[in-house]
Amino acid sequence: MDGMVGGGLDVEHVTAPDERADGAWGADAGRPRRAASEALGDRIAEQAYHLDAAMHRLLTDLRAFDAANHWADAGARSCASWLSWRVGWDPGTAREHLRVARALGELPRIDAALREGRLSYSKVRALTRVATPAIEMALLEDAHCTTAAQLEIICRALRSVQRQEALSVDDVRARRMVTRRERDDGMVVIEAVLPADEATVVFAAIEHEAVRMNGDHASCDRARDVSAGVETASRLDRADGLLAMCHAVLRGDVPDRAPVEVVLTISREALATAGATAAAIPAIGCLADGTGVSAETARRLACDCGVVHLEETADGQPLSVGRRTRSIPTGIARALARRDTTCRFPGCTNRRFLDGHHVTHWIHGGTTSLDNLCRLCPSHHRDVHERGVTVEMRDGEPTFFHRGRQLYPEPPRVVSTPLGWPSIRAANADVDLDATTGQCSWDGRPIAYGLVVDSLAHLARV
DSSP: OTTEETTEEOGGGTSOGGGOBTTBOOTTTTHHHHHHHHHHHHHHHHHHHHHHHHHHHHHHHHHHHHHTTHHHHTTOSSHHHHHHHHTOOOHHHHHHHHHHHHHHTTOHHHHHHHHTTSSOHHHHHHHTTTOOTTTHHHHHHHHHTSOHHHHHHHHHHHHHHHHHHTOOHHHHHHHOEEEEEEOTTSOEEEEEEOOHHHHHHHHHHHHHHHHHHTTOGGGHHHHTTGGGTOOOSOHHHHHHHHHHHHHHHHHTTOTTSOSSOOOEEOOHHHHHTTTOOOTTSOOEEEETTSOEEEHHHHHHHTTSOEEOOEEEOTTSOEEEEOOOEESSOHHHHHHHHHHOSSOOSTTOOOOSSOEEEESSOGGGTOOOSGGGEEEEOHHHHHHHHHSSEEEEEETTEEEEEETTEEOSOOOOOOOOSOOSHHHHHHHTTTSOOOTTTTOOOOOSSOOOHHHHHHHHHHHHHO
16 A cells, blocks of 8 residues: 555654655754743743742632721722622633632632642632532542543532532522623523423423414414423424413513502602601602611602602591602613613612712702713612712713712822732742652543542532
């Protein structure tokens, strides 16, 4: 056969051009390249272990910062929100680093392994999801003998076993959830996590509604057999069915009604004089179930609401009920949503359930216009009305103050401490780090995941 020498491939077809010299091929040709490759690889590994040791210091400082609630001093809703603003991490990254930092406070052996560069952050992140003092040492041994991907499989399987063993009715209920996330293509994923029996009911209802909307009465009976694995509607039909169900629940037979309505009763005088202590003006509001709220809370709820003016006699008998009006008309609300895509409180990235806020409240004559409005998340809306934060419009932008001090953006500060490689290496000087410190000892053979997880689960039960 052409191109075959002694049963092997012709070396001309497997030799890189830069490894041949004048057509000669020898054992020494690749030695300089191998030496350069090993040196570069060692340098990459050593720097990675230095970064892991530096990550330990970062997580230690982060745990202390979070425990002292220093993030609240800047008006942040959480430490993750502060990190998102101050460090530039996305909220998910911030929450995950916080979780790992808190867990390491209870796991001294894993904490020490990260501090010494013997474990990568990726491995520590996996370990802290399942580690307890009882199995910490066993998990460390497994971590040193596996890659990060293999360790993820072990920890994920162990976590599943632990949850199944401890499952109760309350646990099942706590794990039920519905989440929403946006995709890169602009579509939105709404995900429900339910027990199998409840998921079957929900899916059957969606299927039935989809078939009903299509007018295919003959297939309605087939739609009830979803539990048997029979699917009668397309993905598009199911989406329409789910949307129809939601509209039916929220709006009923009146398409213009508000999806959610909370009834709050408060006198105009009390609303206009929030914070007043005059006994003649009870500064409280009353919800429909009789729950009392402060006037400041009522002002927050009234920032963007439907208002009905009710005139009463001195003994509380109604004289007249005016027509329902809305503080922020639909057109202005749309323009406001387009302008304020997130909460306008500095550093807040919340985009869900935002409230329209009047900078000068409408009860005091503030106009319902874009130059007097901004959108706030419920937490920061509460800060403005009930926790002493004030808002002013400056050059068309809301500016926030607390006790006379402007909240964000803080003036840039000069950091005198060096933060580059020299300082990282200096801080790691007491740690013996080289290119083999965190090297994985996996020998390349298949891992018996079942035996590993079974052993860990047994140790956890002891």
